[in-house]
Amino acid sequence: MTVELFSDAFLRTEDLTVRFGGLTALNQVNFAVQRNEIRAIIGANGAGKSTFFNCLTGVLRPSSGHILFDGGEITGLSPDRISHRGIARSYQITSILPNATVLENVRIAAQSRRHSWSLLAHYRAYRDIIERAELMLAAVGLLDKANELAANLSHGEQRNLEIGIALATEPKLLCLDEPTAGMSAAETHDTMALVRSIAKNLTILIVEHDMQVVMELAQRITVLHYGEILAEGTPAEIQQNPRVLEVYLKT
Amino acid sequence: MSLIATAPLLEVEEIHTYYGKSHILDGVSLEVGSGEVVGLLGRNGVGKSTTLKAVAGLVHASRGEVRFEGRTITRSPAHRVARLGIGYVPEERRIFPLLTVIENLRTGLDRQGVTAARKKELLEKVYTYFPVLAERRGQAGGTLSGGEQQMLAIARAMMLEPKIILLDEPTEGLMPRMVSQIREIIDVLHREHVAVLLVEQNVPLTLEASQRIYILEKGAVRHHARAAALQVNDAVIHQYLGV
Amino acid sequence: MDIPFDQLLIQTINGIVTGMILALVASGLTLIFGIMDVVNFAHGELFMLGAYVGVIVLAATGDFWIALAAASLVIALLGAAIYLTTLRPLLGRDPLTTLLSTFGVSLVLQNYALWQFGPVARKIQEPFTGHFTLFYLDYPWYRLVIALLSGAIIGALWLFLKFGTYGIWIRATTQDRVMAQAMGIPVPWVLTVVFAIGAGMAGASGFLFGPLVGVNHAMGLDWILKTLIVVVVGGMGNIAGSIVAAIFISLLEAYASLWVSPAQAIIVSFVVLILTLLFRPTGLFAPSRK
Numbered sequence: 066m067t068v069e070l071f072s073d074a075f076l077r078t079e080d081l082t083v084r085f086g087g088l089t090a091l092n093q094v095n096f097a098v099q100r101n102e103i104r105a106i107i108g109a110n111g112a113g114k115s116t117f118f119n120c121l122t123g124v125l126r127p128s129s130g131h132i133l134f135d136g137g138e139i140t141g142l143s144p145d146r147i148s149h150r151g152i153a154r155s156y157q158i159t160s161i162l163p164n165a166t167v168l169e170n171v172r173i174a175a176q177s178r179r180h181s182w183s184l185l186a187h188y189r190a191y192r193d194i195i196e197r198a199e200l201m202l203a204a205v206g207l208l209d210k211a212n213e214l215a216a217n218l219s220h221g222e223q224r225n226l227e228i229g230i231a232l233a234t235e236p237k238l239l240c241l242d243e244p245t246a247g248m249s250a251a252e253t254h255d256t257m258a259l260v261r262s263i264a265k266n267l268t269i270l271i272v273e274h275d276m277q278v279v280m281e282l283a284q285r286i287t288v289l290h291y292g293e294i295l296a297e298g299t300p301a302e303i304q305q306n307p308r309v310l311e312v313y314l315k316t
Numbered sequence: 317m318s319l320i321a322t323a324p325l326l327e328v329e330e331i332h333t334y335y336g337k338s339h340i341l342d343g344v345s346l347e348v349g350s351g352e353v354v355g356l357l358g359r360n361g362v363g364k365s366t367t368l369k370a371v372a373g374l375v376h377a378s379r380g381e382v383r384f385e386g387r388t389i390t391r392s393p394a395h396r397v398a399r400l401g402i403g404y405v406p407e408e409r410r411i412f413p414l415l416t417v418i419e420n421l422r423t424g425l426d427r428q429g430v431t432a433a434r435k436k437e438l439l440e441k442v443y444t445y446f447p448v449l450a451e452r453r454g455q456a457g458g459t460l461s462g463g464e465q466q467m468l469a470i471a472r473a474m475m476l477e478p479k480i481i482l483l484d485e486p487t488e489g490l491m492p493r494m495v496s497q498i499r500e501i502i503d504v505l506h507r508e509h510v511a512v513l514l515v516e517q518n519v520p521l522t523l524e525a526s527q528r529i530y531i532l533e534k535g536a537v538r539h540h541a542r543a544a545a546l547q548v549n550d551a552v553i554h555q556y557l558g559v
Numbered sequence: 560m561d562i563p564f565d566q567l568l569i570q571t572i573n574g575i576v577t578g579m580i581l582a583l584v585a586s587g588l589t590l591i592f593g594i595m596d597v598v599n600f601a602h603g604e605l606f607m608l609g610a611y612v613g614v615i616v617l618a619a620t621g622d623f624w625i626a627l628a629a630a631s632l633v634i635a636l637l638g639a640a641i642y643l644t645t646l647r648p649l650l651g652r653d654p655l656t657t658l659l660s661t662f663g664v665s666l667v668l669q670n671y672a673l674w675q676f677g678p679v680a681r682k683i684q685e686p687f688t689g690h691f692t693l694f695y696l697d698y699p700w701y702r703l704v705i706a707l708l709s710g711a712i713i714g715a716l717w718l719f720l721k722f723g724t725y726g727i728w729i730r731a732t733t734q735d736r737v738m739a740q741a742m743g744i745p746v747p748w749v750l751t752v753v754f755a756i757g758a759g760m761a762g763a764s765g766f767l768f769g770p771l772v773g774v775n776h777a778m779g780l781d782w783i784l785k786t787l788i789v790v791v792v793g794g795m796g797n798i799a800g801s802i803v804a805a806i807f808i809s810l811l812e813a814y815a816s817l818w819v820s821p822a823q824a825i826i827v828s829f830v831v832l833i834l835t836l837l838f839r840p841t842g843l844f845a846p847s848r849k
Contacts, residue, residue: 107559109517110360159337220337246361247338250534274361275534276559288559304559313359313558314548315518372741398743410738412731423731423742426724476743 105283153236221252331380403473413458424475574813578806587757593796603779609762638758794842
């Protein structure tokens, strides 16, 4: 493993451990990601990928270990505090608001960044929020569907809307949880282009099973296996790694 | 392309399934001939288990057709599919935890048209192939070890006297010794002229045990070949199964 | 405190008698819940209609056993009909849906009974008259008979579930409905039959209990509440648990009525319910599952 400048890392974990009763889902994970990197996290089902994301986003409190982000400790913070620190996440199972319009979905997320405690604030005060929401929709290619009910979108469009919602919170780190799950080849291609286009000035962690997506998008890959990091490296390095092949092909 | 000469036992034609809006199976087609062992490979999440469940009638196929012995079974209820002669062994084994081993076996054994003598015969056969089940016949299924539960799940499906057994990742989570036992059982089924549609992550075992292989990706079959023509190090294996 | 021994013994017997009837009703309810996750709010009405059917057949034939059989069978068939029309289409949805559905059915059945039979309670003649002397009291034989009959019916249910193919089918379906189907068990049919069995048991207990309290259209209401308490305390889906819980709660209530009036003694059941929910919500008598 190459020597990481861990202290410079944008996000890093120190001996991160999660135990559920007798099961150790994450075991002393030392993970680091640089600013503006696109890192893919792969592994078999049960390897600990979702658990890892859950720790990063405050949904789960680790049993031990630390998570440091952008110079500050975020271990055990609640999800809303973590969102304010700049970490956003899209979910494996789409969690958009089906009965709101596409624009409303994104606007609600955009609002979280600007508090408005005044009940009497003029609607013009919301202009900038709406503009920002529209900007986000343009970024994910859904501006023309702004006034459609989110429930009426196709599956691929809904997943992209989720990414738009995550983006609207102005994150510094974006966690994408299986963004192309259940998508056709065409939709996958579109989503990959979308992720590439938003990747400037954004650090992205992406959990995926689709190796084509992983190989084409990721700059570096982390392989998780039974709660531990099995290997880390560039796509080319990981493809040749004998231990990784052993695990994936059971040779 | 049909690589088998005689009419297939099981035909799956362009089936599509959805989970909510998620398009899981995007036009899967495959065939299994009488007595054949056919392997279904692919990474996690591509739809291998869903394909088996669609054949077994446990998942609804919104488009496409499943035919068994020439008869369309696409939207038949699962219990009727089982009675027609399709056995199903799920990924999580799912033996009935509070039923004893023999009661588990009886869920498949107690069928119409099976004489008491035949039942005895079937039990004896299963006890020969799985002696550990004979030992533990009075024990509750939930108290068996993982490997023993896997044996029981397969034995239970065999009680239906099926013409084909759908096996979903039978070696997952098992020790190497048990893995080779499962390998032997697949051979036994083949000798008994029971067809097997085997979903597995263990590539070498699948290549060894099967006559033909389908490789699935993103909900559709991407490659199809005779197992003998494939090696673990082939580019196509690495492309669809490796990293 | 000085409680005469004879009073204690009488209350023990009363508690057991009521407990056995309650056990019969409760095991039907918990059997249904265990296999299809449905809380059958109409169970009390099935009890009530069983009493009425029994009364009518008894009046027509004069034969207790025929009336008991009729009460069980007719209500079992009614149960199957209710299941097929109002429950089967709703299975698999939010549990609240089936709960509301059975609640609606209970209202329909109550009002049907009111319309059909009128508001006045019917007194039924005990089929076995005769008493034996228990201390200072003339204790009716009939009470012992119904306790024994309830026990016999529950015993028959236990045997049916434990041995025999259909018992295995029912237990397999309760433990894993999907795999039961994959094993060729006709699950839709099994669910209908189980609902019918639960209903039939409620119907039988209604008829057995009828002579003790008089039969009227609202008698289901008292019973459904107590039955639900018993089912929760015993562990939902746990038949043995509900039998033990039924007897336990009935005994407690019987003893409590040595000090307070029977109407107040019911508080005991609620206390037990609350304690169970606080400390052992899976049921006081539930074995540690999984």
